[in-house]
Amino acid sequence: VTARRLTGDASAELATITWRAGRVRLLDQRALPAKMRYLDCATVDDLIEAIQSLAVRGAPALGAAGAYGVALAAHTLRTKPQVRAAARKLARARPTAVNLATGVALAFEAYESGGAAGALAAAQQLALDAIARNRALGAHGAPLLPVSASVLTHCNTGALACVGYGTALGVIRAAAESGRDPHVWVDETRPLLQGARLTMFELERLGIDATLIPDSAAASLMAAGEVDLVILGADRIAINGDVANKVGTYSLAVLARHHGLPFYVAAPTSTIDPDTPNGAAIAIEERDPDEVRAFGGKPVAPEGASVRNPAFDVTPAHLVTAIITEVGIARRPYARSLPSHLKRAGALYSPG
Amino acid sequence: VTARRLTGDASAELATITWRAGRVRLLDQRALPAKMRYLDCATVDDLIEAIQSLAVRGAPALGAAGAYGVALAAHTLRTKPQVRAAARKLARARPTAVNLATGVALAFEAYESGGAAGALAAAQQLALDAIARNRALGAHGAPLLPVSASVLTHCNTGALACVGYGTALGVIRAAAESGRDPHVWVDETRPLLQGARLTMFELERLGIDATLIPDSAAASLMAAGEVDLVILGADRIAINGDVANKVGTYSLAVLARHHGLPFYVAAPTSTIDPDTPNGAAIAIEERDPDEVRAFGGKPVAPEGASVRNPAFDVTPAHLVTAIITEVGIARRPYARSLPSHLKRAGALYSPG
Numbered sequence: 019v020t021a022r023r024l025t026g027d028a029s030a031e032l033a034t035i036t037w038r039a040g041r042v043r044l045l046d047q048r049a050l051p052a053k054m055r056y057l058d059c060a061t062v063d064d065l066i067e068a069i070q071s072l073a074v075r076g077a078p079a080l081g082a083a084g085a086y087g088v089a090l091a092a093h094t095l096r097t098k099p100q101v102r103a104a105a106r107k108l109a110r111a112r113p114t115a116v117n118l119a120t121g122v123a124l125a126f127e128a129y130e131s132g133g134a135a136g137a138l139a140a141a142q143q144l145a146l147d148a149i150a151r152n153r154a155l156g157a158h159g160a161p162l163l164p165v166s167a168s169v170l171t172h173c174n175t176g177a178l179a180c181v182g183y184g185t186a187l188g189v190i191r192a193a194a195e196s197g198r199d200p201h202v203w204v205d206e207t208r209p210l211l212q213g214a215r216l217t218m219f220e221l222e223r224l225g226i227d228a229t230l231i232p233d234s235a236a237a238s239l240m241a242a243g244e245v246d247l248v249i250l251g252a253d254r255i256a257i258n259g260d261v262a263n264k265v266g267t268y269s270l271a272v273l274a275r276h277h278g279l280p281f282y283v284a285a286p287t288s289t290i291d292p293d294t295p296n297g298a299a300i301a302i303e304e305r306d307p308d309e310v311r312a313f314g315g316k317p318v319a320p321e322g323a324s325v326r327n328p329a330f331d332v333t334p335a336h337l338v339t340a341i342i343t344e345v346g347i348a349r350r351p352y353a354r355s356l357p358s359h360l361k362r363a364g365a366l367y368s369p370g
Numbered sequence: 371v372t373a374r375r376l377t378g379d380a381s382a383e384l385a386t387i388t389w390r391a392g393r394v395r396l397l398d399q400r401a402l403p404a405k406m407r408y409l410d411c412a413t414v415d416d417l418i419e420a421i422q423s424l425a426v427r428g429a430p431a432l433g434a435a436g437a438y439g440v441a442l443a444a445h446t447l448r449t450k451p452q453v454r455a456a457a458r459k460l461a462r463a464r465p466t467a468v469n470l471a472t473g474v475a476l477a478f479e480a481y482e483s484g485g486a487a488g489a490l491a492a493a494q495q496l497a498l499d500a501i502a503r504n505r506a507l508g509a510h511g512a513p514l515l516p517v518s519a520s521v522l523t524h525c526n527t528g529a530l531a532c533v534g535y536g537t538a539l540g541v542i543r544a545a546a547e548s549g550r551d552p553h554v555w556v557d558e559t560r561p562l563l564q565g566a567r568l569t570m571f572e573l574e575r576l577g578i579d580a581t582l583i584p585d586s587a588a589a590s591l592m593a594a595g596e597v598d599l600v601i602l603g604a605d606r607i608a609i610n611g612d613v614a615n616k617v618g619t620y621s622l623a624v625l626a627r628h629h630g631l632p633f634y635v636a637a638p639t640s641t642i643d644p645d646t647p648n649g650a651a652i653a654i655e656e657r658d659p660d661e662v663r664a665f666g667g668k669p670v671a672p673e674g675a676s677v678r679n680p681a682f683d684v685t686p687a688h689l690v691t692a693i694i695t696e697v698g699i700a701r702r703p704y705a706r707s708l709p710s711h712l713k714r715a716g717a718l719y720s721p722g
Contacts, residue, residue, distance in 0.1 A: 234618025
């Protein structure tokens with residue numbers, strides 16, 4: 019295995035979320051892959067709207083959005099109670115990813131001691147840390163991929179989901195950069211097609227070989243021996259190792275087990291929640307039925323059809339082969355390995 | 371359990387495929403649920419185009435389309451070699467469902483002995499038989515549904531797929547008609563959304579309680595105890611019980627097994643192919659990448675993205691709890707029960 023330069027134009031990193039002249043600038047993920055459009059949020063309400071409509075998404079990116087949002091509140095609102103109220107509202111904008119609430123809490127703490135400048139510095143630090151964690155995570159995970167492996171992934175876990183570099187896609191990227199030559203099967207990821215729209219876009223930019231599939235084709239590819247392993251991200255990991263992630267993740271975990279394939283979760287330790295004992299304690303967001311009933315404004319089901327549209331599902335720890343974090347590879351029993359990862363990560367990245 | 375009248379307007383049966391003034395009239399399924407539009411095919415080439423673009427689909431309906439297509443050839447072409455060539459082309463229009471080729475063969479045999487009128491009479495008889503078989507199949511299958519069962523289904527197996535009544539949806543319909551009050555989880559069925567567009571449309575017409583889900587949400591509903599059984603159709607059943615059906619079927623079979631749920635296949639004996647020894651012998655149609663890359667003409671993935679788009683998958687017999695046909699319930703070992711079903715069905719429905 020020898021390192022190689024990727025053929026894509028990845029040297030121009032995506033600017034998923036940045037602070038720009040007193041506003042939070044987002045690369046608007048709703049417009050991808052058709053358009054590279056930026057969205058400047060001037061108020062916390064703008065940012066909440068952007069978060070809820072998925073202009074920015076992905077657990078680590080939501081952590082940065084939460085922290086930058088507090089900085090935005092501190093720069094635009096006059097009193098501390100106003101900033102606190104805005105921070106609370108922001109923390110609740112989406113319920114499943116733990117990073118949003120912890121990003122808010124971290125920046126609010128910095129605001130209390132250092133004012134608006136303190137909040138902004140904390141947000142900037144969190145964003146830089148997120149990228150550093152992902153690069154470390156990628157380096158730990160890359161050797162898990164055999165040379166020329168066919169890797170199946172779901173949703174988007176690249177730079178767009180993570181401020182920079184990526185979690186599961188970061189592992190794949192690190193494997194490609196180290197010459198392991200992966201091929202990626204990309205689940206389109208209904209209903210919002212983050213796989214088709216975002217992951218295919220990122221892998222093409224990186225020059226990594228990728229093939230798009232409908233979510234329901236994953237099983238027959240596994241049966242045909244065309245998948246070597248599954249790797250994906252997480253929105254929240256309970257301290258017992260249960261994993262909440264994009265709906266369809268649990269399905270892939272069961273299929274991987276049935277076919278004897280490794281099932282890896284890649285996430286920074288900031289996605290592990292020591293206050294969530296297990297998957298049953300994780301709130302699963304139910305989203306707008308029209309995400310399923312219509313497509314680009316065009317109805318695809320009878321008007322008013324009843325819909326169940328959970329954004330996430332929970333994969334029990336016993337189906338997870340390993341959890342890759344920025345400090346290494348956590349294996350079962352997770353109730354032991356995850357607290358150890360949190361402790362080691364705290365030593366590396368304690369804020370301030 | 372007492373019989374009840376369904377509340378929908380199902381008394382007006384859907385005219386999936388009919389012979390009309392020398393043409394084959396199709397209810398154009400590409401336009402549903404937005405529009406009830408009919409398509410009159412004046413030539414075999416028109417009909418082949420309609421079959422390949424899924425204006426008509428579903429194994430039993432394709433059987434009728436094959437037979438009516440031979441009648442159309444016999445009425446519009448002058449010589450027997452021309453009719454034979456058209457029949458051959460028609461039989462190969464789609465590879466997976468065995469019914470298309472057998473419908474063609476049956477009508478062509480009738481044409482050889484009885485000319486154009488003979489072919490048309492055979493097609494009409496095949497269409498009537500298909501409906502009668504489905505009603506019998508529904509009656510056999512309905513008692514498999516517990517009262518107030520939550521039933522998960524995939525793709526469309528209703529009147530639209532079957533000339534009339536339906537296979538898996540026929541079982542659900544028969545259960546509803548006999549007062550068993552089922553609730554149906556309907557997989558949207560990417561990429562062509564036959565579940566969202568067609569099954570939701572049919573169940574609403576029938577007044578049967580249904581909820582639409584993204585395909586990848588089925589697993590977490592099973593884990594939550596919200597699914598009692600899975601029932602779906604087949605495009606071809608090998609004589610050992612391996613089942614080719616819409617992509618995603620195999621995934622549901624693995625998930626049903628993992629969650630200890632019954633997995634039923636409902637299909638008339640015309641879908642069982644005694645000449646197909648097992649699933650490995652079934653050709654799986656690979657369809658246009660643009661079905662996955664674009665939606666309603668609007669791109670959802672980077673231009674030219676590599677795509678794998680198999681229309682079907684194969685579920686091995688050992689994952690199939692039972693196969694419901696018009697003569698009863700076939701169970702393992704299928705190598706014994708399926709030939710017996712074919713024999714009994716032959717006695718009931720031998721053509722002529």
